[in-house]
């Protein structure tokens with residue numbers, strides 16, 4: 001195992017975005033591998049949160065329109081700084097609501113069922129909240145039985161062709177994950193979007209596990225809509241406000257969940273009872289923006305725009321390549337498997353490892369300072385994050401994991417998940 005330490009240090013010397021690590025608060029002797037669940041706090045995120053609190057303290061009601069960061073425009077302003085992460089025009093992207101609310105909002109708005117075309121295509125591996133939201137929309141529209149689920153052949157990944165086989169004239173809309181939250185597989189968004197459009201189907205993706213981890217070209221791929229959260233790879237803090245993209249060709253559709261913040265800003269304070277929809281993506285807002293939960297993003301996103309998504313992705317792949325290299329060389333004697341696809345085009349920012357004592361392994365890792373997360377029934381997710389993890393962190397993580405496998409320490413822990421796993 002020792003030889004990997006030297007290799008790790010060599011990689012760290014060549015790391016071109018290493019300087020960003022010192023921007024983050026990282027616990028001492030902690031190997032934080034959970035940035036895909038809750039990203040770490042950066043000094044810039046902390047500062048921007050404090051700045052906004054200070055605006056409240058000193059400006060009170062005037063904070064809506066005065067000061068350096070007027071709250072009235074903050075949803076759009078933060079949206080603008082996310083536009084470069086997904087390569088879209090600023091009028092098409094917004095920070096608002098939560099991911100789940102944004103799924104309700106976009107799917108309800110863009111789903112236009114007819115007698116013959118009313119199915120929504122999802123997949124059997126997606127995150128429960130996405131499925132609950134889609135089912136709720138179908139129930140409200142009177143098409144409760146119209147959810148179609150693409151199946152997985154290996155219970156971890158999806159085949160592009162299996163999804164494409166389900167695209168026919170009965171499907172109205174498709175919602176899929178960009179990166180699967182368990183296996184970390186990236187779906188071929190460009191190919192799936194093209195195939196959907198050939199059949200006249202609206203298609204959107206949930207970017208929760210891909211935003212900030214891989215580059216996106218939503219405009220070039222011609223995607224209809226996307227939603228994402230900002231507390232995972234984007235490090236916006238617990239419950240930070242989510243993101244939303246809708247292609248401008250759909251902006252004429254009346255948004256489904258209406259509220260006064262979706263109104264044209266010029267007439268919003270006329271207080272008319274007739275909704276005057278904003279002409280652009282702003283109409284997708286509902287109520288008063290959660291300013292304090294957005295504020296950390298002002299600082300956090302500046303790190304992404306400075307480092308650049310291509311550099312971040314390059315390092316992220318190097319980190320997971322290094323992890324897999326150690327895994328292949330050192331873990332042959334244990335009944336443990338890597339589920340995540342090996343191919344770079346199909347691998348997001350985290351690695352999923354399977355073992356029948358996964359919950360015990362997860363607890364044993366935490367007891368030794370490695371913070372991954374457990375996913376039922378028998379998997380551990382490990383996410384080395386490009387902006388703040390080092391290759392040496394990966395080395396220590398794998399060294400500790402090997403010790404645990406060797407000593408079977410996981411047997412000392414309950415093989416059960418915690419309340420928040």
Ligand SMILES: *Cc1c(COP(=O)(O)O)cnc(C)c1O
Nearest residue numbers: 098099100127129181206208229
């Ligand atoms: C994290 C995650 C969510 C969370 O949605 P919230 O509304 O922010 O709680 C939803 N979908 C996917 C795929 C996720 O990974």
